[in-house]
Amino acid sequence: MGDFGLVGCVAALIDACLPPHAGWPVCDLRKYMDQLNSVGEFEEVGRDRPFNPYRFAASENTKGIVGEAIALLASYEDRFNLRRNRRRPRDQQTFEQTVEAILSDLMHGQLLGGTGIYVTRSNRVLGAKSRYRPPVYSKVFPAILDLLAKPEMGYVEQDVAPDVQGVSRSTVILPGPRLLDRIAEREVGVDDLDTHQSGETIILKRSKDPNDYWDEGERLEYQEDDRTERYRAELAEINQWLREADLQFDWKGIAWPHTPIALRDRRLRRVFTQGRFDSGGRLFGGFWQQLRKDERRTGLLISGEKAVELDYGQAGARILYGMAGQQPASDDLYHLWGYVQQREGIKRVMSAMIFADKPLERFPKFTRKLFRKGDKIAEVVEAIASKHSLIRDRFHCGIGHDAQFIESQIMVEVLLIMRAKRITALPIHDALMVPGSAAAAAKDAMLSVFQQMTGVPAIVTQSEVETLRPFVSSF
Structure with a gap:
């Protein structure tokens, strides 16, 4: 005592x-x-x-x-x-x-x-x-x-x-x-x-039980090899860089309620899914990922500058084209004649089609309201498949996690490039937050890496401050 x-x-x-x-x-x-x-x-x-x-x-x-x-x-x-x-x-x-x-x-x-x-x-x-x-x-x-x-x-x-x-x-x-x-x-x-900057950062999970809504997939033990050691070394490099970054937050002008955050919470982990190290792999952690879009776009300061958000547009769909060795036939992959006003719904249904292992029989959760009363899921699915005939055979094959792995590899490579350029960049799955003055350089890196890894040109958009809206993944 x-x-x-x-x-x-x-x-x-x-x-x-x-x-x-x-x-x-x-x-x-x-x-x-x-x-x-x-x-x-x-x-x-x-x-x-x-x-x-x-x-x-x-x-x-x-x-x-x-x-x-x-x-x-x-x-x-x-x-x-x-x-x-x-x-x-x-x-x-x-x-x-x-x-x-x-x-x-x-x-x-x-x-x-x-x-x-x-x-x-x-x-x-x-x-x-x-x-x-x-x-x-x-x-x-x-x-x-x-x-x-x-x-x-x-x-x-x-x-x-x-x-x-x-x-x-x-x-x-x-x-x-x-x-x-x-x-x-x-x-x-x-x-x-x-x-403490300790604990496992490379996490492997089994597939979720489709009949158990709350199942998050149990963590699996695995044998160390050159690949896992490389993933861990890359992430250690990124985490040390982010730990030393100049990050601040200004709550002025942001509506209540505020999302509670701690600026010291910056450590990232990579989570691989379905018991494979070529499935999933997204980065989780970091206080900025917990913030609402309007909060981080309004209050986040990186190196003393207002942060901007750069998003990969249509990432999941474009990666799917790359996996098939094909090129998209149009710039907007979610635009369908007859469903022009339902673009957000088309985006979500197409994402579900990429992850599903059998044809959809009903609208995915929370998407029915995005369509008209008379719209039927079978007709929507067929309209999407017809527009994307070059990758029609890739739908309902359960390869969403494989596509997500490619996305995660892209983001890790972009982060390592940003570190080499001494530009602080904060990942949010398929998006980055960077200082406003570095937006052009970060966008160039994102476009270049995506093209190299998929063989398909990327779309990167810069998001401005906006009112609160639910976060929707590009997948």
Whole structure:
């Protein structure tokens, strides 16, 4: 306890702690399932999010909160004879790292919207040997959570999932009353917290279960080879570059509600799908990906300049032509006679046709409203297939993830070129945010790389500040 410089009797602090807080709102869990550190891949504002086990206290302010908590926990264990022997040095280090990660991520979550954080209690996950398992995940992780949640401690509020046979246990946690008090007393801000630049960045997932809406595809173990080492080295280079970038954000003129962000959250991961390293591969992570379009186009500053967004137009469709060794017959691949006013709907249905492994029998989710009352899916599909007769045999073959892999390779190569040119560029799947003065150079690189990798000319558009609209992928 003396290592943390605490003054006075810790036991007295325990006796004087606040009563346990009750009634915290906790969002329903989407599914009782293992959570293997999937931070940043599927986060949604306003919903519970995965635990980030790499978060840490980055200032004396937050280090003090963590240090006090560790000292209080040690005193509690001694007082109630919870441990017969002292932990070995290595075990003590893991214990302290775990407490720090839990409290730091709870503080971070509270500052960025106050949503719940879900963690795993599965021994199968916590005790498994895996490239994805962070150091703080061990079989004692649930015990540390329970200790922090003791009424005398008051650091954590948790809603433990029931122990159901055959189902992994997940728990939603929120800051307890003591931690909330410390956040307020010390005026903790997001700059008081940071994330370790460690953990697996090359992630391989199995195919999703088409009959399970919530299935995100379990992470798969894999053998290291020259390809995975190359992917990891490329991403390490990009992440180090982005970590040092001059990024700022100005909320002036942006309508509420604001998307909560932390400028330090910049680390990217590549997520490959369907159990293959030539499937998917998109980049996830980075605070800018969480922003609404209107927010990032209005408030994001790169190297002191207003950022602009450069988008690949019709990327998925054009890549499909390249895969078939064909050239598009027109500039606008989503323009269909008879469906001129339904262009957005045609775009989404065509995307679904690229990913589907059998002919569409109904309009994809959320697309029916984009068509007229009398429009039928079979007629729309046939109209698209007729316009794109050169690639007709590529529809309904389930090759969308293959096309997405080519897109991801294009984006990684463009980022490496931008780094070499010393132009900061932030990826958003098939788009880039760059300083306004660098837009022309970035556009040239995007056009060149796309042509080289697909054999098909690209379309790159520069987006201006706009009012809020839902984000729609080019796929």
